[in-house]
Amino acid sequence: MPWIALVGPELEENLSLRYLAASLAEAGFESHILAFNSDADAVAVLSAILDAPEPPLVVGLSVAFQWRAPDFLALAVALREQGYAGHITAGGHFATFAAADLLRDFPALDSICRQESEATLVALVRALADGQPWHDVPGMVSRDGASGGEAQFAALPAVPDLARLPWPVRSGEPARCFDHGIAPIVSSRGCYANCSFCCIAAWHEQTLPGKRYRLREPGDVAAEMAAMQRERGIELFVFHDDNFFIPNHGKSLARLNALADAIEAEGITNFATVVKARPGDVTEPVFRVLCERLRCIRCYVGIETDADQGLITLRRWGRSSQNHRAIDVARSLGLFVCFNILMFDPDTTLDSVGKNLDFIEYAADYPFNFGRVELYAGTPLLSRMQAEGRCSGDYLQWDYRLAAPDIQRFYELAAGRALSRRLALDSVATLRTLLGHVGRGAPETADAALVEPLTARARAVEAEVRAEMLGLAHTLQARVGRGRPLTFLGDRVATPLQRAVTVEVAS
Numbered sequence: 431m432p433w434i435a436l437v438g439p440e441l442e443e444n445l446s447l448r449y450l451a452a453s454l455a456e457a458g459f460e461s462h463i464l465a466f467n468s469d470a471d472a473v474a475v476l477s478a479i480l481d482a483p484e485p486p487l488v489v490g491l492s493v494a495f496q497w498r499a500p501d502f503l504a505l506a507v508a509l510r511e512q513g514y515a516g517h518i519t520a521g522g523h524f525a526t527f528a529a530a531d532l533l534r535d536f537p538a539l540d541s542i543c544r545q546e547s548e549a550t551l552v553a554l555v556r557a558l559a560d561g562q563p564w565h566d567v568p569g570m571v572s573r574d575g576a577s578g579g580e581a582q583f584a585a586l587p588a589v590p591d592l593a594r595l596p597w598p599v600r601s602g603e604p605a606r607c608f609d610h611g612i613a614p615i616v617s618s619r620g621c622y623a624n625c626s627f628c629c630i631a632a633w634h635e636q637t638l639p640g641k642r643y644r645l646r647e648p649g650d651v652a653a654e655m656a657a658m659q660r661e662r663g664i665e666l667f668v669f670h671d672d673n674f675f676i677p678n679h680g681k682s683l684a685r686l687n688a689l690a691d692a693i694e695a696e697g698i699t700n701f702a703t704v705v706k707a708r709p710g711d712v713t714e715p716v717f718r719v720l721c722e723r724l725r726c727i728r729c730y731v732g733i734e735t736d737a738d739q740g741l742i743t744l745r746r747w748g749r750s751s752q753n754h755r756a757i758d759v760a761r762s763l764g765l766f767v768c769f770n771i772l773m774f775d776p777d778t779t780l781d782s783v784g785k786n787l788d789f790i791e792y793a794a795d796y797p798f799n800f801g802r803v804e805l806y807a808g809t810p811l812l813s814r815m816q817a818e819g820r821c822s823g824d825y826l827q828w829d830y831r832l833a834a835p836d837i838q839r840f841y842e843l844a845a846g847r848a849l850s851r852r853l854a855l856d857s858v859a860t861l862r863t864l865l866g867h868v869g870r871g872a873p874e875t876a877d878a879a880l881v882e883p884l885t886a887r888a889r890a891v892e893a894e895v896r897a898e899m900l901g902l903a904h905t906l907q908a909r910v911g912r913g914r915p916l917t918f919l920g921d922r923v924a925t926p927l928q929r930a931v932t933v934e935v936a937s
């Protein structure tokens with residue numbers, strides 16, 4: 431019986447690979463998920479593949495994250511160098527958008543599966559197992575022997591019918607948070623929006639032009655939740671939907687109530703949810719149902735920017751007033767939210783930075799992170815920056831300088847000081863100092879003297895906050911009275927296969 435090695439990040443249960451594993455299982459093929467979260471896992475992954483009694487028929491690499499692509503490509507090269515002769519394919523967001531480049535530059539790869547690949551991967555494996563041609567399987571990208579190895583694109587695959595896809599495989603011990611089982615789930619795929627910095631719209635536009643997102647039936651979602659609770663004790667469900675809400679408040683309300691009804695009908699009473707929202711989704715009636723009936727305990731709100739310029743550059747289809755309303759509604763309902771600010775984009779001005787700092791201050795009771803917009807493959811922003819001749823680097827990692835020299839200087843100061851420490855008010859104060867310094871036109875020779883004491887102060891505040899958080903963790907553990915605290919991401923048991931491999935390699 432041939433087996434398939436599915437390699438990818440398992441920072442939490444990786445739904446990309448687990449949906450693929452479920453479809454392979456349904457078609458009668460065995461697969462093993464090999465966690466490749468960082469370089470440190472490379473030896474274990476290589477050993478699981480190279481030392482297996484029977485090498486896998488196919489190695490599938492999940493290259494969703496562009497920043498991890500070099501790791502996965504290095505792994506493919508290492509597999510070849512150490513004699514693996516089976517088929518190596520890759521899939522996921524980055525692999526899909528960079529398919530032609532990857533096949534041109536990395537002979538270790540045999541193919542790329544474009545887009546949602548449940549059917550593509552099953553058909554590829556079946557063809558390889560039967561010794562049949564596979565190049566024309568919908569979704570495949572391969573090298574065209576006739577034209578000297580240029581990428582040859584088979585037709586795009588049809589989007590999977592979400593009502594008929596088998597639920598993702600849930601092997602391995604679930605992660606735990608205060609001894610509550612926790613697992614990710616999706617109740618939809620795609621996104622109706624079209625933010626310039628994001629590849630999701632372009633991704634779904636390829637296979638579902640004009641619509642771009644599709645929903646699972648509430649009853650099916652609730653049945654999956656019930657099965658996870660019954661079989662694995664899951665109580666905390668983390669919804670990874672890009673659009674958990676519908677862009678119509680009445681319809682959103684109806685969908686949330688339908689999901690809550692279905693959960694009730696399944697008899698699940700002990701549960702909580704975590705979701706993501708666009709600011710425009712956040713209204714009091716919708717979020718009251720979210721909190722009261724779907725027991726939401728945390729919501730990531732995609733603020734991204736509060737500056738008018740940023741809202742246009744990032745094509746957010748939103749307004750500053752919606753950002754503020756989102757925070758107000760969360761406060762009034764006592765809902766814990768967190769957000770991200772893309773402080774630096776190609777058009778950022780000192781004024782936009784100021785506007786975003788005002789917003790962080792407005793929402794200072796909630797954790798946030800800030801950073802610069804990166805140019806990911808497939809995004810409208812990358813196309814724009816290429817057209818404007820502003821990109822440096824190559825398809826593996828594009829870079830750019832910010833348009834305004836004073837902003838570029840401010841960015842370098844801020845990034846170098848590693849300010850994203852979730853210490854909202856302290857960060858705002860520090861950034862304001864930098865902003866004033868640059869805004870006043872202080873000479874660059876004065877930069878170092880400014881940065882040194884600020885760095886020392888940030889370190890001291892960090893140490894204080896860390897100590898307070900540890901104290902809080904102990905108090906919480908005592909109050910909850912059970913389990914190990916904060917095992918949520920760090921101290922997790924891997925899949926049985928990975929455990930076996932780790933033991934083997936260690937011994």
Ligand code: B12
Pocket residue numbers: 439440441442443444445446447449450489490491492493494495496497498519520521522523524543545546547548551616620628629630670672806807
């Ligand atoms: C869950 C998630 C995470 C989880 C990771 C879970 C894990 N793997 O352990 C967390 C929250 C940790 C995370 C973090 C980050 N994420 Co994230 N994440 C997602 C999210 C929301 C859902 C992914 C998912 O499960 N989808 C459901 C499955 C079923 O769909 P799918 O992933 O598309 O999988 C299908 C296909 O892609 C394909 N496929 C995928 N893998 C493979 C492999 C093979 C062999 C084949 C054949 C096919 C194939 O077939 C699958 C089945 O149809 C996506 C957005 C999205 N909608 O996909 C972003 C996304 C993948 N993340 C993204 C980013 C940028 C990040 C961060 C870098 C953010 C940051 N700045 O910190 C970090 C990186 C973390 C790290 N340390 O590496 C970007 C990636 C862009 C890019 N090309 O780099 C995305 C696309 C979001 C976006 N809007 O831009 N993320």
Ligand code: SF4
Pocket residue numbers: 621622623624625628629630631672708732
């Ligand atoms: S950033 Fe979020 S809302 Fe915008 S297109 Fe991407 S997934 Fe959709």
